Amino acid sequence: MAFYKRYSVLAFLNSIRIYRNNLVICFFTFVNPFIAQGQIVLELNDYKSIASGDYNNPAVWEIWDGGTWIAASSKPNLNNNIFIEQGHEIRLTGNEEAKNVYLFSAALPGRKLNLQTFELQVYGALRAMEKSGSDFILNNGSSLLTDWIYPETGKIVFKGTSRTVVDRASWSAQNSNSRYVVVFNPNPGETLTVNSAFKANAFIVLSGTLVQTVNTMGIPACSTFSFNNQIAFNGTGPYGDFIIEPGATFISNCSAPLDQIIRRSASITAGLFQVKPGANLVLFGNDPTMDAAELRFEGNVYYRSNSGNQRLVRTTFATSGNPKTYNNILFENTSNKLLTDSLFLNGDFARLTGGNIVEAPTFLRFQGTGIQQVIGFDIDVQQLEVNKPTGSLIFYSDVRTKANFIMKNGQVDFTGFDLYVNTGGGGALTYEGGKWLNLNQLYYNQIPATLTSDNATFPFEDLYQGGIRKVQLLGNSPGGNISVRFIEIPGSNDDPMYDDLDGTPILYQLNSYFEFSGMSPSTNPIEMRISAENLVVDDVDDLRITGNGNASSGNHLPGLDPTLLWARRELEYGQINGNPFTVGSFRILSVLPVTWLEVSAKWNKQNIDVYWTTAKESNNERFIVHRSMDGIGNFEIIGEVDSKGDSDQIQEYRFSYFEKMRDAQTYFQIEQRDFDGKSSFSKVFRTEGNPENNTQKVNVWPNPYENGQIHFVFPKGTNQDKVQIRISDLKGQPLYFGNFSQGMMEELLEKLSSGMYLMELITNDKKYVLKLLKK
DSSP states (O other): OOOOOOOOHHHHHHHOOOOOTTOOBOOOSTTOOOBOTTBOOOOTTOEEESSSEETTOGGGEEEEOSSSEEEOSSOOOTTOOEEEOTTOOEEOSSOEEESSEEEEOSSSOOOOEEOTTOEEEESSOEEEEEEETTEEEEOSOOOSSSOOEEOTTOEEEEOSSSEEEEETTTOOSOOSOOOOEEEEOOSTTOEEEEESOEEESEEEEOSSEEEEOEEOSSSOEEOOEEEOOOHHHHOSSOOOEEEEOTTOEEEEOOOTTSOOSBOSSSSSOEEEEEEOTTOEEEEOOSSOBOOEEEEEEEEEEEEOOOSSEEEOOBOOSTTOOOTTEEEEEEEOSSSEEEOOSEEEESSOEEEOSSSOEEOSSOEEEEOOSSOEEEESSOEEESEEEEEEEEEEEEESSOEEESSOEEEEEEEEEOTTOOEEEOTTSSOOEEESSOEEESOOOEEEOSOOSEEOTTTSEEEEEOTTTOSEEEEEEEEEOOOSOEEEEEEOOSSEESOOOEEOTTSOEEOEEESOEEEEESOOOOOOEEEEEEEOTTSOOSOGGGEEEEOSSSOOSSEEEEEEOTTTOEEEEEEEHHHHTTOEEEEEEOOOOOOOSEEEEEEEEEEETTEEEEEEEEEEESSEEEEEEEEESSTTSOEEEEEEEEOOOSBSSOEEEEEEEEOSSOOTTOEEEEEEEETTSOEEEOOOEEEESOTTTTTOSOEEESSSBOSSOOEEEOOTTOOGGGOEEEEEETTOOEEEEEEOOHHHHHHHHHHSOSEEEEEEEEOSSOEEEEEEEEO
């Protein structure tokens, strides 16, 4: 059936370019011709080929002057549509430009474009056409007989502004011979759309945004990207790369069962699908599938379905790679997100908006080398493993495992939240290495019957003394649950004034202590160990486990291992519950001519300041400062300070020097030498603070922040009146930029929705970047 409508010729030319199949439009002015179905209306200065030859040779082109074709005097440019006719092959000898590119694709087309090693930069679309008399007609199909765009070293590069570059009515992936590279490189912020299946040797999303549609003209179909599948050219195995470059975004609407996002052919995988660091992959389909031998999600992968249940990427071919390793994985919109049976993360895990996160059950591993964050939800999975060679894993809510929590290596910052292990039974804690920071409380359910160093070591970071303050239980348990807290209190007690149960005087005790609760009663014997890492220990046999200001229950066991520095105690299992435990020590003090009150060493930008204070001096000539860079066994003299003379009053001393080694674990000891040549020594002490960022960072608290007062602590000397602040979300979207003030920040932050935000505080010569979680 034909449909008729009256148009003026001018109105038609200004508003209508391409006509869909099964549509005939006629014009009823006295000059109107009949336009055949799918006819392409010519534009002024269109080019058509009249022979094979070089692109830049005007002799192979004719140009449309509005009424007829005339000889061309110059080559086409980005403002010209080009038509390459049957049997004509156009060769590039340099990079060239065109608007829309129409290639003859009906019977016996011949080769069309020889790109050599150059680019044809296209500012319109790539389309197939045929001829009806002298008219150009859109063609749905393409020839299967020859590689009509070649070789693989050449490129079709889509540039310019937002538009559809491949449409279902005019292009297809039928030709499996074509072998060339396709590059999507629009202007910054622009979007290119592919609305039909597309085949080449490689696809590169270089800039802007590329959208892959589900074409709904007729039977819905995914606009699948596929690759040359000629056996003679590249064998029968995986072939073809799809790469998203840093800063670019690829949005796919494809979902099974329509078709894969990429593949080589209907039965062979592509070679590589890569989201490079800083690139973005956005998936709207509820069942996104792709088949490639290697899948690298090194950038940001967004799951953005708006309804139902959205699965993570899966494959359909046995030869496809594993799509379960991600850098940053981010969930948005209202659909529930269904985790796979295993998931391996090198970056952040965030729910920015949306529905529930449903595990498979899932084995979740954090394995990145930098800072990784879990944002916007409580982790609750079957098994969780931390295996980070460097960097930190940061949680901003409680963490739960229904079975195993495996701590292989790395640093976990719980930011004041809790850890629940084995909530469903059948699992355990496994410890091989690493440490926990800012853990409020460990809840360990259904503990094993036999407690070992593997399943009952709890590695709490000692914030004030440094090092890992591990507590370990060894022996048989009655089962049940256990709860562990590490109560951190600055400093230590150098004169505890109590004896151990065997009468040994306790001469040192950390103020921080462990507290156990929720344990089943039992008289089973248990060995408890607490590590003295980063403390100055002369002899491991000096170490003891004590209570908090009193002797501990149980019997002292000799300290163990001069490297690990274990203090040990034998107790009944039931004696652990409800009691505090910490590290103490025993040492016989010497009578010295100097009474020491305090010794310390602190980083001060590029220098180390060594301080000591005496309460009494008698016959004292001078002090000699000793330093050791290799543990506490390699001291050397670095300076001397004269005594201020005999005194019964407090006297303060300071020695400052530049330290090139910048080793935060440098140790010191002050030697006192009297006029008779006799010497005595202070205790050994180590440097405090961080040489790299001491006083060089901004802190904010509370963090996470909900409402009310918020406090920013700046490095000493910062003029807050001249500080500017920029606030943005994790996508880099700016939310505020202006002068900083404490009151303004509270008002601004209370208006923000829940989520993670980046804050840049800018002074005249420095910029501080920190992250704030708004609850």
